[in-house]
Amino acid sequence: MESVIDVSPISGRDLPPIHGACRMFPLTVGQQHHHARQLLQPSRRTAIQRSFRLAGELDVPSLLDAVRALVQRHEALRVSFVPTDEGYRQRPILMPSAARLINCQRVDGASEERFRAYVRAVLAKDILASWDEREDYPFRFRLIRMSQQLHALVVTVQHAVIDLRGMGVLERDLWAHYRGKRLLEPALDESGESVSGFLGAACQQQQFVERLAARxxxxxxxxxxxxxxxxxxxxxxxxxxxxxxxxxxxxxxxxxxxxxxxxxxxxxxxxxxxxxxxxxxxxxxxxxxxxxxxxxxxxxxxxxxxxxxxxxxxxxxxxxxxxxxxxxxxxxxxxxxxxxxxxxxxxxxxxxxxxxxxxxxxxxxxxxxxxxxxxxxxxxxxxxxxxxxxxxxxxxxxxxxxxxxxxxxxxxxxxxxxxxxxxxxxxxxxxxxxxxxxxxxxxxxxxxxxxxx
Structure with missing residues (x-):
């Protein structure tokens, strides 16, 4: 008799409104290129994705804490984009709630083959889904559990905030924290902005490009x-x-x-x-x-x-x-x-x-x-x-x-x-x-x- 796959959430999906500082920052050159190409080719894929097959005992609380630490540490995962008269600008937003950090799902009664098929379907859905650049956080973490001995972690990040080297940084820091090497949380000023981080680097790069662009x-x-x-x-x-x-x-x-x-x-x-x-x-x-x-x-x-x-x-x-x-x-x-x-x-x-x-x-x-x-x-x-x-x-x-x-x-x-x-x-x-x-x-x-x- 064929098994029935029952997909039910482990955590809630309460999505609170996003509030953050009002200061606007320039886009990096890479972000400007990305937005320009989006105007040219609206159907282009706009996300970078990684997926992991987690075989064996998984410490779920430690993994959820690693995701929280990752988003806290990296400012690029806490930005939104705002259209202005001078083009797009980006701004920092506050840390999301625990429910918004990661979506946890359980796939019951599935064979290995059907579990893999479901994970692929999630991959396809996330990578083709649109992003509301003013309301959505620029990431989607999904933990899908088949059993105590088998999970899949799917990570999708909006391409406007991450490149391939950045994805390598994300993977390194995520698993380092999971293994017990605590990530250093960034220093924040009184408004909650990172003292040094991605947005500061974007400003520095803009100044650097302005000096070299004419040449x-x-x-x-x-x-x-x-x-x-x-x-x-x-x-x-x-x-x-x-x-x-x-x-x-x-x-x-x-x-x-x-x-x-x-x-x-x-x-x-x-x-x-x-x-x-x-x-x-x-x-x-x-x-x-x-x-x-x-x-x-x-x-x-x-x-x-x-x-x-x-x-x-x-x-x-x-x-x-x-x-x-x-x-x-x-x-x-x-x-x-x-x-x-x-x-x-x-x-x-x-x-x-x-x-x-x-x-x-x-x-x-x-x-x-x-x-x-x-x-x-x-x-x-x-x-x-x-x-x-x-x-x-x-x-x-x-x-x-x-x-x-x-x-x-x-x-x-x-x-x-x-x-x-x-x-x-x-x-x-x-x-x-x-x-x-x-x-x-x-x-x-x-x-x-x-x-x-």
């Missing part, structure tokens, strides 16, 4: 003026015919073993690059085989936080375009990507308006089909630790199997616990055509395997 503007204008606005793959994409659903994609996942990753690292060391840059070179080679363009843009995140804010949870990463020139070989593309990434990083402090001006378009007129995106994720790199044997991460929980897709091409590289690599490559068939998408994916797989072997 970097000429570099960006010269770099971007010569790049085609769209990705032209008509010679390969025109054979499809007919209108296709925007969500139709061609997707491949390629798993590289630890040995293959070692080979990537050896090649990268010889060429003075990183494994991610190596894969971007292969990616660029595959794209150039679809197009006659002489240059392409690949948008990728750059962490432009200052050294003093390495341990600060917040949104400091800006999505900047790397310009890649056509070369004759894969090896030459790898060197081209390496050099372009370094040049982009050197000029990373740039105002969002400078990029818009360089394109020569208003925010609502930049063509979506010119978007090529690439991303690198360390799955669980800072989460589980050897001395916590009952804590494991199930990478299948890491993300849902779908996402709203706007870019024509999207590459994501995920680094796993066992030093393996997973590459997910997605091509929007509507923008490229199904034939072009399939050929590009096939080309990337073949070239990557050749380098890995």
């Amino acid at each position: 970097n503007a000429r570099f960006w204008k010269n770099r971007l003026d010569s790049v085609p606005r769209g990705l032209d793959v008509t010679p390969l994409g025109s054979a499809d015919g007919g209108r296709q659903d925007f969500e139709e994609t061609h997707r491949i996942e390629i798993d590289f073993s630890p040995r293959e990753r070692d080979n990537f690292e050896h090649v990268a060391a010889v060429t003075g690059s990183t494994v991610f840059q190596l894969l971007l070179g292969i990616f660029a080679s595959s794209v150039f085989r679809l197009s006659d363009q002489r240059k392409i843009l690949i948008h990728m995140p750059f962490d432009i936080r200052q050294r003093a804010n390495v341990g600060t949870l917040g949104m400091f990463a800006a999505s900047l375009p790397v310009v890649v020139n056509r070369k004759s070989t894969v090896e030459a593309h790898q060197r081209e990507v390496r050099d372009s990434v370094l040049q982009t990083a050197m000029h990373g402090h740039i105002s969002p308006q400078t990029l818009v001006d360089a394109y020569g378009h208003n925010l609502d007129q930049i063509p979506l089909r010119s978007q090529i995106q690439a991303n690198y994720v360390e799955v669980g790199r800072a989460t589980a630790s050897p001395d916590l044997a009952d804590l494991t991460v199930d990478t299948d929980y890491y993300k849902p199997r779908f996402r709203p897709l706007a870019p024509a091409l999207y590459l994501q590289v995920a680094s796993n616990f066992d030093r393996s690599l997973k590459v997910e490559l997605i091509a929007n068939c509507t923008s490229l055509g199904a034939v072009a998408a399939m050929n590009m994916a096939t080309s990337f797989r073949r070239l990557a395997k050749e380098v890995a072997s």
Whole structure:
């Protein structure tokens, strides 16, 4: 007889109104880029998510206390966004009530398979849910219990307040507190604001960018003026015919073993690059085989936080375009990507308006089909630790199997616990055509395997 899943809350969901200080703070450059891209692509995913399969005895009170300490320590988890005549500003808000910190649920009568299916459904729901930037806290913590020996913790944080490095800080501090290493609570002034924290770092970064933006503007204008606005793959994409659903994609996942990753690292060391840059070179080679363009843009995140804010949870990463020139070989593309990434990083402090001006378009007129995106994720790199044997991460929980897709091409590289690599490559068939998408994916797989072997 099939079991019935009964989902019932363990704690209440009383949602008190949010009150906080009235002082407004500027957005970081990363936050400004994020809001600008939201205007361009309202359907974009706006959250970063982690999920943990907690096997064995779980100290639930300690975990709930760790979540409380985490939100108390990190100011970025206690901000709201307010539209003003000069654009968005952010402000601190008070600590949420205990009921609002985390949603606890119990899944009764479920098999392991059905429990996993339920967790995936929660993942998909949370990552696609909208955020009320003035009323919602920018996080969702969910603890889902199947039994005393099996829980799942799902963490979803609004991308406007956190980048991938920040998520690593969140994971490190959460599990450090759970293991008994108490987090240092931030010093607060009389109004309840952090004396030093994310909002202070945002002010410092704004001042820093203002000093450098004018100098970097000429570099960006010269770099971007010569790049085609769209990705032209008509010679390969025109054979499809007919209108296709925007969500139709061609997707491949390629798993590289630890040995293959070692080979990537050896090649990268010889060429003075990183494994991610190596894969971007292969990616660029595959794209150039679809197009006659002489240059392409690949948008990728750059962490432009200052050294003093390495341990600060917040949104400091800006999505900047790397310009890649056509070369004759894969090896030459790898060197081209390496050099372009370094040049982009050197000029990373740039105002969002400078990029818009360089394109020569208003925010609502930049063509979506010119978007090529690439991303690198360390799955669980800072989460589980050897001395916590009952804590494991199930990478299948890491993300849902779908996402709203706007870019024509999207590459994501995920680094796993066992030093393996997973590459997910997605091509929007509507923008490229199904034939072009399939050929590009096939080309990337073949070239990557050749380098890995």
